[in-house]
Amino acid sequence: MARNNYAALEHMLVKKFNYKGREIVAQFNPCRYRSAVAGGDNASQREHECFLCSAHQPHEQESIIWNENYKIQINPYPIFNRHLTVSSIEHRPQAIVPYIDDMMSVAAALPGYVLFYNGPKCGASAPFHQHFQAVPFSELPLCREAIHDDCDLSVYFPFFYIIRPTKKEAKLWFHIIEEGLHEVFDTGEEPMQNVFCWSVKRQMHIIIVPRSKHRPKCYGDGEDELVVSPASVEMAGVWPMVRESDFEKITASRLQSISEEVTISEDDKEHIIEYFITHTK
Numbered sequence: 001m002a003r004n005n006y007a008a009l010e011h012m013l014v015k016k017f018n019y020k021g022r023e024i025v026a027q028f029n030p031c032r033y034r035s036a037v038a039g040g041d042n043a044s045q046r047e048h049e050c051f052l053c054s055a056h057q058p059h060e061q062e063s064i065i066w067n068e069n070y071k072i073q074i075n076p077y078p079i080f081n082r083h084l085t086v087s088s089i090e091h092r093p094q095a096i097v098p099y100i101d102d103m104m105s106v107a108a109a110l111p112g113y114v115l116f117y118n119g120p121k122c123g124a125s126a127p128f129h130q131h132f133q134a135v136p137f138s139e140l141p142l143c144r145e146a147i148h149d150d151c152d153l154s155v156y157f158p159f160f161y162i163i164r165p166t167k168k169e170a171k172l173w174f175h176i177i178e179e180g181l182h183e184v185f186d187t188g189e190e191p192m193q194n195v196f197c198w199s200v201k202r203q204m205h206i207i208i209v210p211r212s213k214h215r216p217k218c219y220g221d222g223e224d225e226l227v228v229s230p231a232s233v234e235m236a237g238v239w240p241m242v243r244e245s246d247f248e249k250i251t252a253s254r255l256q257s258i259s260e261e262v263t264i265s266e267d268d269k270e271h272i273i274e275y276f277i278t279h280t281k
């Protein structure tokens with residue numbers, strides 16, 4: 001299955017757009033169907049057959065065990081020609097704050113890759129099993145444009161970008177932003193977010209994309225609707241489309257407006273920045 005899905009990437013139809021200087025990519029990628037419709041009401045029913053637990057994985061699926069508590073595996077439903085799943089050996093709920101150290105350590109051990117995290121309600125197809133994914137850094141326009149200062153980042157949508165020389169400092173800033181998110185979005189649960197982390201030239205980089213909702217109002221399988229459930233990769237500028245008709249009619253401005261619809265407002269971002277400034281004095 002993995003061989004066929006990776007081979008299919010070679011001939012995949014891809015469109016590259018330039019939206020006011022930022023790159024947006026659409027691909028026609030039917031193997032992502034499960035992710036495009038994931039996160040619905042059936043998640044709890046599927047927990048008992050969790051596909052990240054070794055007991056339910058095919059015996060062919062191999063792992064590299066990392067630090068005794070994570071397994072690194074090939075993602076059999078790839079978006080890119082290198083696509084890894086980094087999942088906890090233990091079955092425990094998807095969360096970011098308790099595991100940011102792990103995320104940074106794995107990122108530091110995987111040069112050339114970006115690790116990303118999908119919150120349980122904004123893109124994780126296994127919200128009940130803690131995991132990250134890793135893909136080549138060069139494939140994600142958001143991370144590439146952020147580090148190389150290739151475009152005016154305000155074209156995107158509100159997000160936070162942390163660059164610190166040590167994991168300790170990056171973690172401190174990350175925690176203050178997370179507290180600010182809790183302050184502004186007081187839901188009692190983890191604020192919805194997608195998080196990216198990579199390490200280059202002895203600097204730790206973290207991007208936090210806070211989310212206001214998971215799916216856009218145009219989600220659906222009708223003719224005027226789109227089968228898209230934006231997660232980290234989409235927020236970073238790459239949109240796998242599982243229906244050919246969606247791929248054919250998609251435009252950069254529609255993808256941009258979906259991105260803005262599912263992220264937070266500039267006002268909310270300002271409030272979090274105020275919180276950050278007050279708490280780092």
Ligand SMILES: [Zn+2]
Nearest residue numbers: 050053091129
């Ligand atoms: Zn599991």
